[in-house]
Amino acid sequence: DAGVIQSPRHEVTEMGQEVTLRCKPISGHNSLFWYRQTMMRGLELLIYFNNNVPIDDSGMPEDRFSAKMPNASFSTLKIQPSEPRDSAVYFCASSLALSAMNTEAFFGQGTRLTVV
């Protein structure tokens, strides 16, 4: 398996524009996580899905952020409208939480978002 695949790797956009980040989890994994990493706040869990259903979105900063998982092999994180303070690295991770031995998150390489 190629691992968790995120696209794009880098995104530069103007304030006010819509940004869509994409993630393909590892095949067969049933949990998917979106994290945001900044110098100031570290690694924050934004939202996570189990079997394509959002379980906890309490980390989503505000209504400008939304995430979807239409099927087991694809998820998006959308920011509309984007603001400079959204600049960060966004990581997607997936896991197969069927037993204790499976409960670990595999990370993609991240999308570095810069909003100017």
Place this chain on the structure above:
Amino acid sequence: AQSVTQPDIHITVSEGASLELRCNYSYGATPYLFWYVQSPGQGLQLLLKYFSGDTLVQGIKGFEAEFKRSQSSFNLRKPSVHWSDAAEYFCAVARYSSASKIIFGSGTRLSIRP
């Protein structure tokens, strides 16, 4: 609510010296604990994990960690660091279920002095 604290933001050690990175967790039940490493520009890679059993866990790259329930700690150790160990290290906690929420600490940046 579960939480993870890494009290050291940045640590510098000499190459060949021993290393210990601290991690304390807050959770009402026995947690599942992890250490991840992040090299510059990369995602996070799992070093080791603890679920149950032996409280001393061996991981990749010569790392180990010890779970101490009485201290709510899961410190990461390595007897002799290499320059390639310079990276950011994250401790994480989860509760096992069919939909586990994995929470990360703020990270410790490790620098290696030649």
